[in-house]
Amino acid sequence: MKTYPGELGDIQEKDIMKDIEIMSMASVHFFCVLSIILSAVVPAFLLEKFSVLGTHLTWLCICSVSVAAVNIIASVVLKPNPSPKRNSLSHKVTRFLKSCLYFMISCLLFHTIVVLYGAPLLESVLETFLFAALLSTFTTLRCLCLLGLNLQAWIRVFSKNGAMSIWDSSLQITTVCSIVGAWLGAFPIPLDWDRPWQVWPISCSFGATFGYVAGLITAPLWIYWNRKQLTYKSK
Amino acid sequence: MRRVPVLLFLAWICLLFYAGIGIFMSGFLLMRIELSQQSSCLDELVPRTRAGGETSDSCWMDRRFRRVVIVVIDALRYEFARFDPKNLNPKPYENRLQVIHQLISSQPHHARLYPFKADPPTTTMQRIKGITTGSLPTFIDVSSNFASYAIQEDNLIDQLVQNGKRVVFMGDDTWDGLFPQKFFKSYFFPSFNVKDLHTVDNGILRHLLPTVDGGEWDVLIAHFLGVDHCGHKHGPDHPETAKKLSQMNEMMRSLIEHLHNDTLLVVIGDHGMTDTGDHGGDTEKEVTAALFIYSKTALFRDRLLEEPEVVPQVNLVPTLALLLGIPIPYSNIGEVMADVFSWDDTHRDSSGSQALAYQINARQVNRFLHSYSQAAEDLPVEKLRHLEGLFSSAADSYNQLMSEMQEKPGSILNLEALLQQQTRDLQHYLREARAVCTASWARFHPLRMVAGIAIIAATCLLCCVISEVPMELEILYRSLLLSLVVWGMSVAAFLSFWQWATSKETELVLICSWAAAISQLSFLWQVWKMRSKRDSVSGSRWLRRSLSMKQRLLMVVKWVLPMTILFFRCCAMFSDSFLVAEARVVPFLLQSLSILVLAKLHWSGKLIMPGWATSGLPVESHKPSPIPTYRRESLHLLGLLMSFQFCVLFSAVFHSCRDEIPGCESSPFLTPLSSLQNVQTKNLSYGLCVASLVAIIYLIRSWLRHYGNLNSSSPLVLFVRWGFPLIAVWISCYWAISSGIEDNMAKLQEIIQVALVACPRAVCGLVALGLFVALWNPMTVFVQDSRESTEHIVTAYQGIPNSEADLRHVIPQIYRKMQKSLKSRLSGADEDDKATVAAYGLGSVYSAALVIVLSLLIFFLLMLHSEGMSLAFLLLLVEGFILLQLHGCAVKLSAASDGSEHFLVPWDSVTAWAFASTQFFYSTGHQPILPAIHWNAAFVGFVDGHGSNLLPAFLVGANTFASHILFAVGCPLLLLWPFLGESSSSRKRKAKKDWRDGEVEEELPVMEMRLRECPEKFSAALLQLALKYLFVLGVQLLACVCAALILRRHLMVWKVFAPKFLFEALGFVVSSSSLLIGIALVMRVDCAVSTWFKKLILAQPR
Incomplete structure (x- = not known):
């Protein structure tokens, strides 16, 4: 993972490298999906009166935490981002604290955006914030895990032809999918069906989750499909 | 700069849109003008022949009932009310209202069930309007006041209130909006929540019998919503419908027990429902509701032999009005129900009262048509003239008959037959009048709607295509515009002439839309022709x-x-x-x-x-900076x-x-x-x-x-x-x-x-x-002219501006000069020697x-x-x-x-x-x-x-x-x-x-x-x-x-x-x-x- 197949010249080796990378990514994604499914199923056995709709906030927390855990573990194990030069403990701590700060900022940003989009400002603040936290977990946390604190890299990844590895591509796909899913999730709210899942923010968080899952599933497939076209330039 | 062609072209596009909107509107929006006139007791439509009516509180015709209970069961389809004893395996909505069947079979002179035909749109509010005004409700009833839903036209409730009847209402709160402050007493329940089956019905049941027994009423209206809501929620084919109908059955049974002899019971459905439980349209199942009439005194002369005839909903209005002895609402176009006026009176033969009722009804309708045709022009003139002829002949023969009868009573041999002939004539008149009104007020024209949509869609496409083609096509609109106008005008002229020649009446909307469609087609054809020509030329x-x-x-x-x-x-x-x-x-x-x-x-x-290079391949020659900056x-x-x-x-x-x-x-x-x-x-x-x-x-x-x-x-x-x-x-x-x-x-x-x-x-x-x-x-x-006589404002130009091209060259030069001088002025520099003309803004x-x-x-x-x-x-x-x-x-x-x-x-x-x-x-x-x-x-x-x-x-x-x-x-x-x-x-x-x-x-x-x-x-x-x-x-x-x-x-x-x-x-x-x-x-x-x-x-x- 630490070396990218750049101008090595050996096409065979490049392909093999790519396949291995895709496989490892697919497995990480699989664990992410599994964690989401488990977060909906397992707590029902442990907690009383747990249901995804009824105690939605609990589920939001559990889902965020489990997805975050999987992502962090995967990033520790696989180390997709080049590790910085200085690797002392204090640097690690500051990096960790900085990451937490970034995550909080992104939660607040998402909260603001959601309110700007018409979520209630004063009522159900907790719901809105947890929804923002879920979105941050699906998007910002992955960025933090995969790209580190390098904001320039973030800007690069989210622009045309900016992906430098399959991880970047998958990041693009999952982020866009989860945000679009959350956006689409707002659509059923005005309908007069009187369903329990039309209550804010359930439909939106479902949309985000489904979008995220869809992104996780499509990203390896899409990359595998287009692996001939994808030529990542090396740094 | 082409000014006029651009504007004309845009105007043409707009006109195409307008034509589409117009033709769609003529097919979709049903329009009618509301008249503000009210009938009153003093209008003597038919001079009273009898001296001193025995009941002083009757108008126009002697009343038959002192009180009436109107039970509206929302969405009561005719099939719901019918009872088929042979049907051993009834669906949830069949054979549930046994009480109706029992009454019809045991007391055929007292009770009768009719199919009750609603006029579309079959929505509750429009139907209530129909049942009370006797007119055809349309989307826009052009009246003096748009601001509320309240009925402005003369209607049954108004007439009842004006003639001193106490009207008690319970049920659907739509009536509150339609008749604000009209009821003597009212119990409204919210109709908003379609999912709620029981609130309205239970509320009515709580008040119904106590009110009936209390006696403080002349007219009682109860509007049940349960069946309708059940249809919306579950559809008719559902056990819940059966329960609801059985509840209605029980309600009617106990209600009938509490009625007096002078009371008429009318049970109606305002509309039917489709098999999915919806309504609003004009399918057979939606428009066929049920009408059940019952009284404890004998009401009908003959036994019903075959299937009862279909009663249009508007017919209820004149029937109820005359039965209760109040004036028929001014804008009513319904016809009295002949059956109900054929009772055996002791001192009067049945045909006489029937004929009288018809006569009153016909005169009222004729009066309305007369006023309406003065206020609006949407009813065709020939039809009106024809109706007028029918009416006057019938009225004359009636007058003649009456005067003969007064001169030598009992001398006319076949009085009965003559009166029946009269009735038939008037019936014919009334039905034709209603048909004329229906044709112009209450029918969608799907063909026109589709045509409107087609024109709008084609114009949208046109807009899109023309706005996307490269600039070179802009020459098109100039040369084409003339032909467009010519085509459109010629088609319009031809059509209007043709219409005028065939039917002597022209419809502007139709002509416009045809002209629009033809000019659009001609445009497309010419563009295509021009394009292929140019393609072949350029090669x-x-x-x-x-x-x-x-x-x-x-x-x-x-x-x-x-x-x-x-x-x-x-x-x-x-x-x-x-x-x-x-x-x-x-x-x-x-x-x-x-x-x-x-x-x-x-x-x-x-x-x-x-x-910072983001484009695919890294640029080798000059190194891209590694940090992207915004x-x-x-x-x-x-x-x-x-x-x-x-x-x-x-x-x-x-x-x-x-x-x-x-x-x-x-x-x-x-x-x-x-x-x-x-x-x-x-x-x-x-x-x-x-x-x-x-x-x-x-x-x-x-x-x-x-x-x-x-x-x-x-x-x-x-x-x-x-x-x-x-x-x-x-x-x-x-x-x-x-x-x-x-x-x-x-x-x-x-x-x-x-x-x-x-x-x-x-x-x-x-x-x-x-x-x-x-x-x-x-x-x-703001022009500041500080140039000196020796200096020209334009340096690059030497000569006399005699052509457009020269001017075009000159203008930017001037402009740049001005800007420059402005700059120097703003910067406060004194070296102003070159500045000539400064144009601010x-x-x-x-x-x-x-x-x-x-x-x-x-x-x-x-x-x-x-x-x-x-x-x-x-x-x-x-x-x-x-x-x-x-x-x-x-x-x-x-x-x-x-x-x-x-x-x-x-x-x-x-x-x-x-x-x-x-x-x-x-x-x-x-x-x-x-x-x-x-x-x-x-x-x-x-x-x-x-x-x-x-x-x-x-x-x-x-x-x-x-x-x-x-x-x-x-x-x-x-x-x-x-x-x-x-x-x-x-x-x-x-x-x-x-x-x-x-x-x-x-x-x-x-x-x-x-x-x-x-x-x-x-x-x-x-x-x-x-x-x-x-x-x-x-x-x-x-x-x-x-x-x-x-x-x-x-x-x-x-x-x-x-x-x-x-x-x-x-x-x-x-x-x-x-x-x-x-x-x-x-x-x-x-x-x-x-x-x-x-x-x-x-x-x-x-």
Whole structure:
């Protein structure tokens, strides 16, 4: 993972490298999906009166935490981002604290955006914030895990032809999918069906989750499909 | 610059749209005029022959029953009420009302069940109107008052109340809206929640029998909703329906036990339902309801042998009226039920009373038709004449018969037969009369609707295609226009002649739509012909096709984003929930669109400094910097985006409510100040309103000053300097007076009355003056002529300007000179020796004129709204400005290095602009429902009302479509704005390149004068922009129209979809005509600029 197949010249080796990378990514994604499914199923056995709709906030927390855990573990194990030069403990701590700060900022940003989009400002603040936290977990946390604190890299990844590895591509796909899913999730709210899942923010968080899952599933497939076209330039 | 052809072409497109709207409307909107006349006891339609009626409280005809109980079971289909003993395996809705069957079989002279035929639309409110007025309800019953749902026409309830009957009502609260304060006693229950099966029914059952036993009533109406709600929730084929019907059965059984001998029981269903439980349309199952009549005294003379005949719903009105001895409502077109008037009276033969009832009925209908044909012209004349003939012959023979009978009673042998003949004649007359009315009032014309949709869709396509073809095709519209007009006119003439020849009556809508369709076809044919000809001439067909394929692909990518959002918007038109929530839906989509535009810019790397290569392969030659840095504009852009989002969010403060959204409260800004009680809050809000007015003026003036358009001494600038504050003073005076009418100022009452009229009229006059000045001389350029006699302003040019080409060469030169001199003046440098003519604000001359006109319009429209809405208009101004800035920035960032792309306004901006106009329709306190129209606007400046209808319609229309007008007139700004943004960036670049002195001159901003440099492109760009805007509006209209067609049987069609269609269509008409005005204004400015330049060159000393 630490070396990218750049101008090595050996096409065979490049392909093999790519396949291995895709496989490892697919497995990480699989664990992410599994964690989401488990977060909906397992707590029902442990907690009383747990249901995804009824105690939605609990589920939001559990889902965020489990997805975050999987992502962090995967990033520790696989180390997709080049590790910085200085690797002392204090640097690690500051990096960790900085990451937490970034995550909080992104939660607040998402909260603001959601309110700007018409979520209630004063009522159900907790719901809105947890929804923002879920979105941050699906998007910002992955960025933090995969790209580190390098904001320039973030800007690069989210622009045309900016992906430098399959991880970047998958990041693009999952982020866009989860945000679009959350956006689409707002659509059923005005309908007069009187369903329990039309209550804010359930439909939106479902949309985000489904979008995220869809992104996780499509990203390896899409990359595998287009692996001939994808030529990542090396740094 | 082609001015007239562009305008004509746009007008042609608009006319195509209008023709489509017109033909759709004629097929969809059922119209009728409500008459205000009321029947009264004193109208002696048939002179009473008998001396001294024994019952003094009867009118027109002796009453038969003292009391009547009307039980309305919503959606009681005929099959629900029928009982088939042979059916051993009944469905949930069959054989449930046994009591009806038992009564019919045991007491055939007392009870009878009829199929009860409803006239579409079969929605409850329209049906209640039908059952009480005896007329055909339509979507728009044009009456004196739109503001409430209350029935204005003469109706059964009114007649009952006027004749001293005590009417008690219980059940569906729709009746409360229709007959406010009419009932002696009432128990209303909410009908809103369709899912709730029991609240209304149980409420009625609680009160029904006690009320009946109490005896404090003459007419009792009970409206049960359970069956209908059950149908909506579960459909008829569901056990719940069976339960509900059994409950109704029990109710009837116990009710009948409590009735007296002088009481008539009428059980009706207002409409039926389809097999899915819906209603609203005109299928057999929806229109066939049940009618059950029962009384404890014998009612019918004959036993019923065969199936009972079908009774149209309107027939209930005259029947009940005559049975109760009250006048038949004035506008009734129903016919009395012959069966009920054939009882065996002791002193009177049955045919006589039957004939009398028919006679009264026929005379009433004839009177109505007479009054109606005087008030409106939608009933065909020949038919009316024919009916008149039928009626007069029948009436004459009746009169003759009566006089004969009075002279020698008992002498006529076959009296019975003669009377029956009479009755038959009148029956024939009444049925034909009803058929004539039905034909013109209550029938959809699907063919016309589809034709309208086809025309609108084709025109949308036309707009889209023409706005996307490259500039080279712009020559088309000039040469084609004549043939279009010729084709359209000839077809129209031919059709009108043909119609006139065949039927002697012409229908304008039909002719227009045919003309539109033919001219459109001829246009397409000619374009195709021209294209193929040119292709064969040029011979490079293959090359072009391959190129255009690539371009087309590029175009599709550009399209996807705004078109997806537009598609969502159109889909939302098909759901009543989304239409109800449209005030939130449109801002949501608008916000998404703006964010997406920014995301797209970021994605394509336009926000990042060009040094950092984002394009695929790394550039080898000069090393790209590893750190991407954002341009300075992108931060600016982000700030703009944030403030835009805040504006959109804040605009929700001004929404008003529709009653479908529970717990919604209308904006406090919508209430006029005069209704505020607290003096302090009143003063505070007045201060706020005036402050926002001042802010509007300040913003506009500072914008003009920034671009140097406030220096000249031309009349327009003087008007902006002095007229605007004057307008503000007048408006605030008007607000102060209209909000502060207190009792303690009784002495000043007369002055206040005068001021209430004078202030708004003064504002109107000033605005009109301003518009006139703006049209007369739209130049806001300050020229400072400091040239010396020896020096020419143009250095590059030597010769006499005798051709267009020379002029075109000269103009930029002059302009650059001016700019340069201006620069040096501003920088305070004294080396002014080269400066010749300085023109301040020439670079923004087009948009300055537009902005001034827009601000004048804002003042006028703001005055028509309630005071608090001035804040909304301030917000509109700010949001429009931010949107334009965003658009300008985005275009500048995404433009290729050459300026050609400036001439193409991207679809995102046009879509956003159209959405913003819809957003502010809601944010100026409007809703697309008729009761939400601000009728007060008609009385601004006209305290005592109007003589004609034209002026109030204009005022109310301007109030309702204020945002449509503003955004459409301001639409050309989308084209102009990116040119304005040029100045600052170039200046910066200039500062950088200061050391290279030679290049400074070339880099000077030319701004909007760039448009003048290529007039052909300018006119084409204006045309394309207008077509794009029309396309976006047209697609929304198309979606709305399709929704109205497809969902014309929907439950909510008359409450949601039809009003929405009406507002959308009117909004389109207003928007498109305002767009034409805006474009025309730009062209007027262009004219003025041309003459100005010519004058300048001629004045130049040689």
